[in-house]
Amino acid sequence: MKVLEIRNLEKSFEGVRVLEGISLSVEKGEILSIIGPSGSGKSTLLRCAVGLETPDRGEISFSGRFGMVFQQFNLFPHWNVLRNVTDALIRVRKRDRQEALGEGRALLKRIGLGDKEAAYPCQLSGGQQQRVAIARALALNPDILFFDEPTSALDPELTQEVLKVIRSLKELRIAMVIVTHEIDFARDVSDRIIFMAEGRIQEEGKPLEVLQSKNERMRAFLNRL
Amino acid sequence: MSVIQIIEELWSSFGVTLNIFLVTLLLSLPLGLLVALGRMAKNPLLRGFTGAYISIMRGTPLMLQLIVVYFGPYYLFGLSFGTSYRMTAIYIAFVINYAAYFAEIYRSGIQSMPKGQYEAAKLLGYSGRQTFAYIILPQVIKRILPSVTNEVITLVKDTAFAFTLSVMEMFTKAKALAAGQTSILPLFIAGAFYYIFNYAVAFAFEYAEKKLDYYQ
Ligand SMILES: Nc1ncnc2c1ncn2[C@@H]1O[C@H](COP(=O)(O)OP(=O)(O)OP(=O)(O)O)[C@@H](O)[C@H]1O
Ligand SMILES: [Mg+2]
Secondary structure (H helix, E strand, C coil): CEEEEEEEEEEEECCEEEEEEEEEEEECCCEEEEECCCCCCHHHHHHHHHCCCCCCEEEEEECCCEEEECCCCCCCCCCCHHHHHHHHHHHCCCCCHHHHHHHHHHHHHHCCCHHHCCCCHHHCCHHHHHHHHHHHHHHCCCCEEEEECCCCCCCHHHHHHHHHHHHHHHHHCCEEEEECCCHHHHHHHCCEEEEEECCEEEEEECHHHHHCCCCHHHHHHHHHC | CCHHHHHHHHHHHHHHHHHHHHHHHHHHHHHHHHHHHHHCCCCHHHHHHHHHHHHHHHHCCHHHHHHHHHHHHHHHHCCCCCCCHHHHHHHHHHHHHHHHHHHHHHHHHHHCCCHHHHHHHHHHCCCHHHHHHHHHHHHHHHHHHHHHHHHHHHHHHHHHHHHHHCCCCHHHHHHHHHHHHCCCHHHHHHHHHHHHHHHHHHHHHHHHHHHHHHCC
C-alpha cells in the first residue's frame, strides 16, 4: 500500500526551475533516502510534499498522517522536553492529558532521554535536541516521516546517536523519507535510494544499485563527498 | 512649608500620576499588540491605516496630542464634555500614543522570530491562532521585554506632560508649590519621587526578565 504518491511535481522560484517533474511513491513502512548535490531541490521536494511550499504543478497524495524532522530541530525553546513532545497531542489532537504525558514519557525513554523530560531545549546538546524533535514527530503517530538533513547541523560525534535513533524506528513500520549526506547510513538503512540532481530524479533503486551506478553526475557527486 | 508638608502634598497627587501610568500601561500594551497585528495584516487598507497611525503618533509631540484629544471634540464637532473629560482625555492620549510605540516593538519582536517555529507548528497541526498564542507570543514577550522596559521608564517621566491639561498630577502640583513658595525644593522632591518610582518599575521589569531567563 502506498502512503505517499507524488506525480509530476514542478516548482520554480522566481522563474528558476528547481523541481522539473518529480514523480515518486513510498510504500507503507518503506525507508527512502534522497541524496544529491546542494541546490538539487531535495529540500524543496520535501517542503512541497508536506505543504510548506506550494508546487506550481503536480499532484501529491497521502494516505495517512505525515510529520517532519528539520535540520535545525525547530523545538519550542520556551517549553520543556516533555511539553515539546506532548503539547500537540493534547492541544491539537485533544487527547487526554495524562494519557498523552504517559505516551510522551515512553517515547522519551525510547530515544534514550527518559531523564530529560523537565529540561529545556537550550540545556541539551544538538543531538539530544534532534532526538526530542524526532520524539515530537513520532508522538502524533505518523504513517510517514520526512527528515531533511537531520544531522547536518550536528557535530560529527553527535551524528551517530541521532542516526541510531532513526535506525531504531525501522521496527515501528513508519515510512521514512530521509534527505541526507550520510551515504553510509543511507546505504545501510534504506530500502531504496533516490539520487537527485538539477531538479530531477537521476537514479533510483536499491542502495547498492544506485551507489554503484555509472551515472556521471552520481560518480562526480560521490567523489566530492 | 516644611519638607514633610511638601512630601505630603506631593504624595496626595502622586495617586493621579500612578493612575495615568497604570491605565496607560494596562491599555496600551494590548492595544499595541492589536495595532502591530494590523500593521502586519494581509489587508492593505488595514496595513496602511495602522501604518499612518503609528507614524503620526511617533512623529508628533505627546503634548500636542494631549491638546488635540482634549480640545478636538469641541473644535471639530462642537462637542463639550466639561472638565470631567480632562482625565479621560489624558488617558486616551497616553494610551494611543504609547500603543503606537509598543506596536513597533511587538512588530520587530514578531518579525525576529525564526520561520522554523511557524513551520514546525504547522506540521504539528497547530492552527494559526494557536501558533501565535502559544508558540510565538510567549517568545516574543521575552525578546521585547528590555525594549518595553525602556518605554515604560519613559512613560513614568512622560506622566508629567499631564500638566498640559492642568491635571493635578505630581509634577503640576510640584510646579504650583514651587511657585507659591518661591522655592525649588518641591521640584527636587518631586524629582526624587519620580526617581524612586522608576527604580521600582525597573526592578519589577528586571524581575520579570529574570523569570523568563529559564530558556535560551
Ligand atoms: N524560498 C526560496 N526562494 C528562492 N529560491 C529558493 C527558495 N528555496 C530554495 N530556493 C532555491 O532552489 C534551489 C534548490 O534548493 P533546495 O534547498 O531545495 O536544495 P537542496 O537540494 O535541499 O540543497 P542542500 O543540499 O544545500 O540543502 C536552490 O538553488 C535554492 O537557492
Ligand atoms: Mg536542503
